[in-house]
Each structure stands twice: as structure tokens, then as C-alpha cells.
Amino acid sequence: MLLTVEDLHIAFATFEGTVHALNGVNFQIQRSEIFGLAGETGSGKTVTALTILKLLPSNTGMLKGRVIFNGRDLLAEDEEGLKEVRGKKISMIFQDPAASLNPVFSVSEQLGDVLRSHGTIDRIRQEKSQELLRAVGFSDTEKILQGYPHELSGGMKQRVATAIAIASEPELIIADEPTTSLDVVTQLQILNLLKTIRSRRGSSVLLITHNLGILARHSDRVGIMYAGNIAEIAPTSLIFRNPLHPYTKALLSAVPRERGKSLHTIAGEVPNLLEAPQGCSFHTRCERASEICRSLKPQLTEPERGRLVACHLYATRSEDYV
Amino acid sequence: MFGMITLVFFVSRVIPSDTAQLYVGPKATAEQLRRAAEELGLNRPLHEQYFTYVSKLLTGDWGISLRAKTPVLGDVLKFLPATLELVICAYVIAILVGIPLGVFSAVRQNSMVDHGGRVLAVAGVSIPSFWLALLLQLLFFGTLHVLPLVGRLDIESSILHPISNITGFHVLDSLLTMNVVAFVDSARHLVLPSIALSTYPLGLITRMTRSMMIEILNEPYIRFARANGMTERLVIFKYALKNAIIPTLTVLGLSFSYSITGAFLVETIFTWPGLGTYTVNSILEVDYPAIIGVVIFGTVFYVVINLLIDIGQAYLDPRVRLR
């Protein structure tokens, strides 16, 4: 197992109060797999991603849980220890490619500086930079290296960002909505790129997005997040054909399929994260909610092999409630 | 620029005051007055006067100082190096102290250094320079007797070890001619005035650097760099700093361009023979050609510095270059 996220709780202190962003997130990522993490805006996907590399802002409050990578709990590491991991073992790509690159430095400088930070010696830096750019699909590497971020298109910037992220052959690449601000064609380009990196270099990818279609086509397993919790985890093929969690079911049914039929929406609203949740976070909107859903928070159970659900409907044994 | 010259011209001709009278002095006879008026071209139609004026400006004839009876341009250039030396020194101090302080303050927010830095920054822009100058004189000359009171040089040493006038910058000139005594002397005289003059830009720089650094450090590309393993030192001192410096330097340059004429307060207290003192004296004695000369010079300088700032910005910030 490459990465294990265990019982993650994160809260932020803001003017309006304490925002409970994550309320017990659990999932695992294996080697060489593309793990998709889906959820609405505000469900906690980005927070989870940032937590893994301990990049949270300073007003982070309550922090509980573990992130185990290669046997070490990353959350317990100090800056020194994290330096080993960031960029070299785990790297990250963000949603807005324009915001990933520093506007006043050229591509070669930024790429070079990351390489230098990873310990690559000067002499092979130039060569390595070109190699990386070729790996992400650039043919005229010289021109790109001399260029500045504002001279590149969105897709090109994202590719450069990806080149930076794979600079030291990390074992895990976290891609937070890497394609959301790109056009469809470029989206495909980037996603295929990630797939290639997975197969050729053996890295895993944590693909975070709200676009189920992307996950259906590009991920091996999918985790569905809702209001700071994991609702369901399953292999891609299974989860779309046979969703278990009521939320997943509702999501999939909300997808427009046939012309003429009215859109199915999920009744109710996303819970206000300012209040610590009671019971199942979805129970106010769930068609199948019952008494126990209101009071007791469901844990992740394994009703079938390889599938995890956090719902009282699937709790098979009382030992699950530990 | 031309608008400025026109405005100045208008002001000097339209505001009621007898230029000719001033030229010849209060005891002149009517005949002398008439002749002076003619000489100064005051009887010619206004647009002709304007034309003559501008052409004279461009050829370097800025008129004769009413007070000293010497060419204005020459005077301005004579007093310029003294002020420049002082201002440059002050700004160097401000930059050397301000930027590190601002960076430190931003990186260690809410620490003692940060609070101290913020207070210092605000105090810097609030302290009246002339008051600080007086206090410095009191402390370093009056009480401690370590630094001189006024002037650029001690009278003795300037006689015994005269400085050859190469650039007009005493410190530089004495260095170039290996005139050690003069070097030490001119340097000592520079200390207090530059400190007094540096507080305002120091405050500006510290405040700007700090706030820009804080803003920049929250930018996504910094997070991206950190996430992908860039060393903290590179992140702060190269990546964040360069972005933060650009607007700071602009503000700084602007402040510098004002300070050539704004240094007069400090100059007066230290009897520093610079442009500021010249300006004030001209104003107090209502020496029109001189005043106008200074205004024009100050504005030209201001425009030139602005130009340099724009060029500097283009150099540092690739996004600007496209335009």
C-alpha cells in the first residue's frame, strides 16, 4: 500500500467560526493506480490533498488522523522530513495552471530551480529539463524553455506544471482538478499524459475532480466524498454500474441521460460545515434515511470485497461499529 | 512635459508681481525700470514671450538669478551633487535595512520582529525629518561628541586636504584621489543627514516589502513550488522576493524623484549646501528665475526617474515587456 489516509479530521478557524472541513476521511492508494476522488465543491477534496503534503494555511485548527506513506506518518513529520517527500516522492498539480507558474521567471528557470532543489547537479539540469518537457509532449523544448508563462496557453502551462511535478519521478502525483479550466481537447491530452506516466514510470495518481465522466474513463478506483467524509470507495467499473451509497446513486441519477426527461436533482442543501456534524452527513437529503442515520455516524464497511461504503444500510455486523 | 512648462510660464507671467522691478532692485529710477522691462521682453506680446522662453530653456539659458546675478542653470548644477550624494546615501541605507526587515517581518508574521518592523515602518514615515535631525545633532554632537554638527566638511581639513572636484561627490572624489583625511571627513559629515533623510524611505520600503511579501507568499505559485519540493530559501529569496520587489522599487523610485527637492528640510538643519537650500533661499527671496529653474529641473528629474523606473520594470517583469 502506497498511501494510507486514516481518520483525518481538519478544522479551520475563520471569522465566522470553525469550519469542519474533514470529519474522518479514510482511504488508501495502491502503487501504480489512478485513484479518483470525486465530490462537490466544498466536500473537502482539496483540503485532503493539501493535508497529505501538509500545505495547509496557518489558521488550521484541529488536526487529527494519520497520513501514512512508506511507513511514516507524514502529519507527524517536521519540515526537514517533509522536504524529502515533497516533489521527490509526492508531488502536486493544481487546478489553475496559470497560478502554478511564477510569472516573472522563465520556464527553464522554474524547472531548473525545482531540479536544483531536488539535488540535480548543474551540468545535467539542462538536459534533464529538456527530457522532462519531451515527456509531457513538447517537441520544441528549446522554445518552451526560453519562454515565460504568459506566453504559453493554458494547456501548455499545465503540461509544464506536470513536467515540474514529475521531475524526480515521484511515487504519487496529486492532481487537484487538473483539467477543470482547460478545453475538452486539452483535457484529454493531460489525462492521457497522466495515464502514460502511470504506466511508464509506475507512479500513482490521486485524481481529484468533480467531473464523474473523467473518472469513469481515466481512473482505476473511485472514492466519493461528501461534506468532509468518504461516502463510498469502489473500482470504477463497479461503482458506476452499481452504486451502493444513496449519495452516489443520487449523483448518477442526476446526470442527464435521455432527452426530454426532466433533470433529477438532490433535494436539500449541502450541510453547513460551521457546525460539527451529527450522525450521517447526508441524512437530511437521503431518501432512505432512518432513525439511526440521524444520531450515529456510519463508518466505512466492506459489504463486498474491494468495496467500502459508509452507510447504515450496508452495515453487516455489529462489530463494524467500534 | 510641455503642459508643465506652459503652466509654469503662465504662472510666472500672470501672477501679479513686477518682474522688472525685482530685476533692478527697489531703488531704481523709472528710466531704469523701463529699460529693464524692455530687456526682459516684458513689453512684447505674450505668445512671443512664450516662444523666446521655451527656446531659451532648451538651449540652456535659464535666465539669470535675480538674487545672485549668476546663470540659474549653472547654479542648479553646482548645488546638485551635494544633494545627490546625500539622497543616494539615504536611500542606500533605507534599502539595506528596509528590504531585509520587510522580508523577515513577512516570513515571521506576528513575531517580535514583525511587530517591531511594522512599528518601525510606520514611525519612519511619521517622523518629521527635521526634528529627527535636531535630535541626532543633540545626541551625536552635543552629548557624545562623535560626529560633526553641520556642513559637508570641516573647514580645517578642506583647507589642508582639499578635495579635487571630479564628480562633485566628496566621498567618491576623495576616494579616487586617495585623500584619506578628506574621505573620512566627508563620510563623517554624511552620516547624520543621511540617517535623518532615510527614515521616510525606510518606512516606505519596509511597509511595502512586508505587505507585498505577505501577499505573494499566499499566491498559488508559491504553494505549487513548495508542494513540488522547492527549498524554502529559494522560495522566499528568489521566487517571492522578485515578485514583491517590483512594485516596491516603483514606489521607491517615485519617492526618490521627489526627494531631490524634498531634502531641503534636512539640508537646512545641517547647512548642507545642496539644491534644497538653494530652493528655499530662492523662494524666501522671491527670486523668480531661480524658483522656476528649480521647478523645471525638479520636474525634469522626476520625469527622467519615472522613465528609468518604467525601463527597470520592463527589465524585471517579463509581462510588461509585451507592451
Add this chain to the structure above:
Amino acid sequence: MTLVSVAEEQEGGRTRVQEMRLILRLIRRDPLTVTGVFLVTIFILLAILAPVFAPYPDQGLGLPVPERILLPPSSVNLFGTDYLGRDILSRIIYGAQISLSFAFTVAILSSVIGMVLGAVAGYYGGMVDDVIMRVTEVFLSFPPLLLAIALLATIGPGLTNAVVALSLTWWPWYTRLARAQTVSLRESHFVEAARAIGVRSRTIVRRHIIPNILTPIVVQATLDMASAILVEAGFGFIGLGAQAPSPSWGLMVSTGRYYILTNWWFPTFPGLAIFALALGFNFLGDGFREILDPRLRRVVRLRT
């Protein structure tokens, strides 16, 4: 096939009263801003109630006391006496009137003139914009202090003249600021809506544009008050501001400067007053800027 989320209820959920209370809470949190408020308030009180606070009001206004020349600070004269025997503390208190009235007048004059011109230029555009900005640019091409001094030299010294000179120098900055804000506001939805309903341009500018560009203007004006204090002191120092026997702080430092080595209290205390008041305004302005800036967008939404 994307997931659509329910709109967040964070924006626009607060009433004006709640917003004000939030701002006050924030102000109280920052010790520097609080100090600023404190300092400014003290000086304002001193200025308004000068006859009450000053131990020797007539000396404050200029009455010389020949037998008490240049006495060091004592229980009788807390800050000592000046070269005409006048109690420096009283002079400083009365001087507050000058400094504060100067600062307020200049700040208000220049900001109002500048703001209106800028809003008009930004909103109407076209030739109006061109003319206004052309004039503004001419003024902006002068180094400000120089311009002010040159103006003063032409119209003669004195406090009122100084106010005029400085206001004439500073208004262009507000114009530029106001215009930039107006131009960006012009395209916003509520302005479009107002136009669509048929509200007259004049009213739009008055009711919609100006309230929303106020915030950066207020911040700038507060900081300018600090600068005005220093400038007035500078003017007084070279003798172009308020004239003797006026208790202008700058004038006091100027006359006192020759006594720095022998009677240090004479120039020191007035200078301290200048410092303190300028500091107060700067703290205040900085505090406003920090508090109002990120919330600027929310406040804008609120006022429509």
C-alpha cells in the same frame, strides 16, 4: 456530467449593522490601530478644548512672558518655556488646533474635489474624461512638495494659503484613484441595471458610484492627513505656513532649532507632537486599509 453544487450562502448574508459590528471588532483586535484611534482622539480633544486643557491659554496664543525665558521643564512649565518665555505645553495644545484643522481641511478639500472629478471623468468618458485627465496629468507631472512650495511662494505665506496650495497639489491623486475605481465599477451589474431602468447619469454617479469608491479614498485621505501634518510642519519650518506668533508646531521647531544644544526642550516637544499626531493618523490609515481592503468587495455588494 458534472456535479452541480448548491450555491454557498456566505456572500451577502450579512446586514449592514452586522458588517459595522464586524469592522469594529476587527479594529479593536489590532493594537496598532487602537493606538492610532487613541492618539488622534487625544489630539482632537486637546484641540477642541484647548482653553480648558492648556495651563496658560494666553501664552499658548502668543503672549510673551519676559521673565521666564528658556526655562527647563518643571512643575510650573511641564515642557519648559520658549525663547519668549511662553509655556511650551500650552503652545503645543493650541498648535493642535492649527495642525488638525489644516490636516482635515486639506484632506477633505483635495479628496472631495479629486473624487468628484475622477468619478465624473471615469463615468462619462469621452471628451470630459480627456479634458479632466489631461489637466490632472499636467499637475501630476510636478513633484508634489515642490509644486506646493512654488504655489505658496507665489501667493504668499500664511495658513489659509498653505491649505489652498496643498489642496491644489494633492487633488490629482484622488482624481486618478477615483477614476480608476469608477471605470471598473461602470461595468458592474447594478450600474447597468440602473441605466436600463433609466436613472439619470448624474444620479447614478451620486448614488451608486461615489458611495462605492469611498473606501480607498477614505484610506488615502486618512494617510494624507498624516502627511499633511508633516507638510504643515515643514511649511512652518521654512516660514511659509502659519506665521508668528501662531503656535504652529513646525514654526516652533524652526525657531527652536538654534537652541537644540543649549535648551533642548524648546524644539524637542513640538517635534514630538508632530511625530505623535502623524503616527496616530498613519496607524489609523494603515488599520483602515487592512480592515477594509479584503472586505472591500463585500462592502461594495452591501451598499447597492
